Amino acid sequence: WxxxxxxxxxxxxxxxxxxxxxxxxxxxxxxxxxxxxxxxxxxxxxxxxxxxxxxxxxxxxxxxxxxxxxxxxxxxxxxxxxxxxxxxxAERLVKLVPAFCHRLPSYPESEAIEEAAVVRLNIGDTIVVKPGEVIPVDGTVLSGESEVNEAMLTGESLPIVKRPSEKVTAGTLNTSSPLIIRTDHTGGNTRLSHIVKLLDRALAQKPxxxxxxxxxxxxxxxxxxxxxxxxxxxxxxxxxxxxxxxxxxxxxxxxxxxxxxxxxxxxxxxSTGALAKDGILISGKQSLETLAQIDDVVFDKTGTLTKGQLSVSRMLHAGRLNEIQALAVAQALEQQSEHPIARAILNHTLSDGPVSALDVKVQQRVNRIGHGVSAQIEFDGETQVWALGKAAFVSEIAGHLPEAFAHIDHTGGIIFLGNQSGFQTAFLLEDQIKDSAAEMLQNLKQHGIRLHLLSGDRQAAVAQVAQELGLDAYRAEATPEDKLAYVENLQKQGRKVMMIGDGINDAPVLAQADVSAAVATSADVARDGADVVLLNDDLNVLPVMMEQAxxxxxxxxxxxxxxxxxxxxxxxxxxxxxxxxxxxxxxxxxxxxxxxxxxxxxxxxxxxx
Structure with a gap:
């Protein structure tokens, strides 16, 4: 009993x-x-x-x-x-966002601070994030310069410098000095919430x-x-x-x-939890199972194997300008542009000295989309019409392209600077290969994986990247339909294919591949449709992911x-x-x-x- x-x-x-x-x-x-x-x-x-x-x-x-x-x-x-x-x-990520923040209701007229609940913030609200505080929203830096630790999201251990006009992400830590931030996304629309949803979906699905x-x-x-x-x-x-x-x-x-x-x-x-700590989100239902069987990895070029940021590699001269003068005029012409080529010109520096000391006055600036920019410029005691852009556009002002510029051996992009006296300078542009790409590809090759490059870029540029990185095959000037057919052809041969891309034009081929991966800077449609999302730019996580699978x-x-x-x-x-x-x-x-x-x-x- x-x-x-x-x-x-x-x-x-x-x-x-x-x-x-x-x-x-x-x-x-x-x-x-x-x-x-x-x-x-x-x-x-x-x-x-x-x-x-x-x-x-x-x-x-x-x-x-x-x-x-x-x-x-x-x-x-x-x-x-x-x-x-x-x-x-996922639970750790949710806890990254604070419940309260410092709002600036009257900015920029006043920097008076009031406490506000993060859930009540609206798009366009201005907040200040002090050193040691977690950024509560996705936004744009309006004022201040600081270092932000993004390790919680991307696994990147070094702080990232943030300046005005640059983007910040909810859940990251401001480490150095105050930042005034305009709210772009809040709550469930932030990148952090998107990541949490991907993790929840991965853990809920049954492979x-x-x-x-x-x-x-x-x-x-x-x-x-x-x-x-x-x-x-x-x-x-x-x-x-x-x-x-x-x-x-x-x-x-x-x-x-x-x-x-x-x-x-x-x-x-x-495995899903461990990879998330390294900045790898597994969201597809069968991804980890299929990753262990991958035979071929197909890469997009721009933004995936390369940084996706143009830079000036060389400047060639055919006129009387020196490098400092040519760069000063070019930067004056591009001063109001956000185009990637303009960014490359504006970010370029010279060891000979700064160009800001030169007096360049710009009037009547005209921007012809897809061709270049022209303006009337007062410089070095003369006032002339200058142009910066494609050869055909500049030649309308500068006349015939000189012989020195007609046969430049360069696989990247070229833009020209000229005035009414003729062509003056050629800027040679290139998209740099990511630092981690070569080591990552070598590691994959050691495991018997065939490596392919698919890009819509020009033949010469794609061939150079493929040769420099030792890829097994490449296809240049490929349309989205070409990329899709390329992967389908590999699959018909019985190969298991992983596709890694970042653009909207990669969305169809990402869906077709046995496993798809989107890099950190991918378009939203590419990230949403991918089986794997890489939160940082260190490509060495790819071999780690394959080994974990x-x-x-x-x-x-x-x-x-x-x-x-x-x-x-x-x-x-x-x-x-x-x-x-x-x-x-x-x-x-x-x-x-x-x-x-x-x-x-x-x-x-x-x-x-």
């Missing part, structure tokens, strides 16, 4: 999760892992009450129920800890291997319930009902396929092998009566914890070798 009273809260409270799970499965017309556990608990409790009522004095397995549930709930508790540890990346394991586990449970009937009848006939009961209960408990069902999702959750595949196989072997050994032992219910619970819990422990090894990524 004492055992009966003490087991009541165990049966009617502690076992509720198993009853709910079994009832949910019953309503959905399926059998799950909770079904045999619930049946075993109820059977044992009813048998114990019967023995108590008839004063049988034996076969009252009240203590076995308590011990069974202790091990089962202990195992589930450990499982929840493991899952939370593996999937806490193909997990679905197959769950389907197999459901069939296994159904077979286990069918097997329990002849086992009970056989032991009741061979021995007695009490013996048949505890053997059947032990069979139902020890063969619960918890380890089998945990083998895949736990490993995938651990291979490790994940290996550990899933280990887990499935162990779970299957355990059940093959446990079923005969339970059927022949060598296992008591509490030992069955211990064995099942130990099996699940072993699978979890093996999967948690994936919480740390390893560098590819």
């Amino acid at each position: 004492g055992g009966f009273l003490m087991v009541l809260p165990v049966v009617f409270y502690s076992a509720l999760p198993f009853y709910r799970g079994a009832w949910r499965d019953w309503k959905n017309r399926r059998v799950g892992m909770d079904t045999p556990i619930a049946i075993a608990i109820v059977m044992t409790f009813i048998a114990g009450i019967y023995s108590l009522a008839t004063n049988a004095g034996q076969g009252m397995y009240f203590e076995s129920i308590a011990m069974l549930l202790f091990f089962l709930l202990g195992g589930r508790f450990m499982e929840q800890i493991a899952r939370r540890k593996a999937g806490d990346a 193909r291997a997990a679905e197959l394991a769950e389907k197999y586990a459901s069939s296994f449970v159904f077979g286990e319930l069918l097997l329990a009937i002849p086992v009970f009848i056989g032991w009741a006939w061979y021995a007695d009902a009490h013996t048949a009961l505890w053997i059947t209960v032990a069979l139902l408990v020890i063969t619960c396929p918890c380890a089998l069902s945990l083998a895949t999702p736990t490993a995938l959750a651990a 291979r490790r994940t595949h290996q550990i899933i196989r280990q887990n499935l092998t162990w779970a299957s072997a355990y059940n093959l050994v446990a079923v005969p032992l339970a059927v022949f009566g060598y296992v008591t219910p509490w030992i069955a619970a211990l064995g099942m819990s130990f099996s699940s914890l072993l699978v979890l422990g093996n999967a948690l090894r994936l919480l740390k990524t390893k560098k590819a070798v």
